[in-house]
Amino acid sequence: MAHGNPVSGGREPAALGPSDFRKIQSMAREVFGLELKCGKEALVSARLSRRVRDLGLYDIAGYLHAVRADRTGIELARLIDALTTNFTCFLREPQHFELLHRQILPELAEGGSFQVWSAGCSTGEEPYSILFQAIEAMGESRSRAMKLLATDISTRALEAAQAGVYSESRLKELPVGWPAKYFQRGTGQSSGLVRVRPEWRSRLSFERLNLMQDFRHVPLCSVIFCRNVMIYFDKPTQERLVQRFTERLEPGGWLLIGHSEGLMGIRHELNYVKPAVYRKPAAGR
Numbered sequence: 001m002a003h004g005n006p007v008s009g010g011r012e013p014a015a016l017g018p019s020d021f022r023k024i025q026s027m028a029r030e031v032f033g034l035e036l037k038c039g040k041e042a043l044v045s046a047r048l049s050r051r052v053r054d055l056g057l058y059d060i061a062g063y064l065h066a067v068r069a070d071r072t073g074i075e076l077a078r079l080i081d082a083l084t085t086n087f088t089c090f091l092r093e094p095q096h097f098e099l100l101h102r103q104i105l106p107e108l109a110e111g112g113s114f115q116v117w118s119a120g121c122s123t124g125e126e127p128y129s130i131l132f133q134a135i136e137a138m139g140e141s142r143s144r145a146m147k148l149l150a151t152d153i154s155t156r157a158l159e160a161a162q163a164g165v166y167s168e169s170r171l172k173e174l175p176v177g178w179p180a181k182y183f184q185r186g187t188g189q190s191s192g193l194v195r196v197r198p199e200w201r202s203r204l205s206f207e208r209l210n211l212m213q214d215f216r217h218v219p220l221c222s223v224i225f226c227r228n229v230m231i232y233f234d235k236p237t238q239e240r241l242v243q244r245f246t247e248r249l250e251p252g253g254w255l256l257i258g259h260s261e262g263l264m265g266i267r268h269e270l271n272y273v274k275p276a277v278y279r280k281p282a283a284g285r
């Protein structure tokens with residue numbers, strides 16, 4: 001990767017100026033569809049200065065040049081990591097998991113195999129919660145009808161999701177009985193950590209995927225979870241993304257978004273079911 005403008009003589013990276021912030025804003029919009037609002041300068045500066053320093057650079061211009069020159073895409077993924085949050089937890093927004101248990105999975109269980117996609121899965125708590133909920137609702141053997149794809153743009157988050165290792169304290173969000181059923185406890189150096197049992201980890205497929213890029217290779221889905229991801233995008237980007245999700249949904253398929261998000265003010269062809277829950281009209285309607 002190109003490392004222009006190396007730090008010399010211990011010089012500290014310069015703070016972010018207004019024109020640097022505009023450059024980052026326009027790159028974030030162009031590449032990730034990310035809307036970086038004014039007022040975030042200090043946060044962005046703090047997060048990126050560290051990365052600029054680690055790379056041995058001393059200004060943002062050199063850093064952005066390095067990001068564009070890195071053909072592996074790794075630096076780009078690190079940039080989005082610095083600009084967004086990976087915050088997530090097990091059974092986050094429990095209303096969605098109740099709906100999954102009570103209505104969505106029983107309906108889907110009547111048919112053959114079906115696809116669920118966790119788009120923007122972060123460190124994996126969301127797709128594992130979907131899997132555990134499906135096993136509880138359908139039983140282990142029938143839950144195998146569900147194919148579960150978990151994607152994220154962040155390589156770091158995706159690696160954590162694939163490893164399935166969490167601090168034991170994260171499991172307090174789970175119902176009694178789930179921790180022992182779905183996790184192994186670490187011992188020795190790993191004490192205080194838990195790991196999703198291999199037989200459950202192997203039920204998920206993971207893929208690094210930037211939602212701004214083509215995803216027509218994703219199989220048609222019965223349910224798409226895209227929660228707390230679109231919050232970062234501007235309205236036109238959200239609108240295009242929802243249209244592209246709609247194309248990837250089966251007729252009657254569900255789109256679940258974060259409860260602090262909404263499709264207000266964007267054109268779409270989905271039916272509103274309840275807050276943060278939308279459904280593609282069934283065929284012929």
Ligand SMILES: C[S@@+](CC[C@H](N)C(=O)[O-])C[C@H]1O[C@@H](n2cnc3c(N)ncnc32)[C@H](O)[C@@H]1O
Pocket residue numbers: 032033080084085086087088089092119120121122123126151152153154157209210211212226227228229232258
């Ligand atoms: C706050 S987390 C949400 C995780 C989970 N869906 C939840 O609701 O708990 C947002 C995730 O979206 C991912 N993300 C942001 N922009 C993205 C993009 N353009 N393509 C794919 N993933 C993206 C981030 O890497 C991050 O892991």
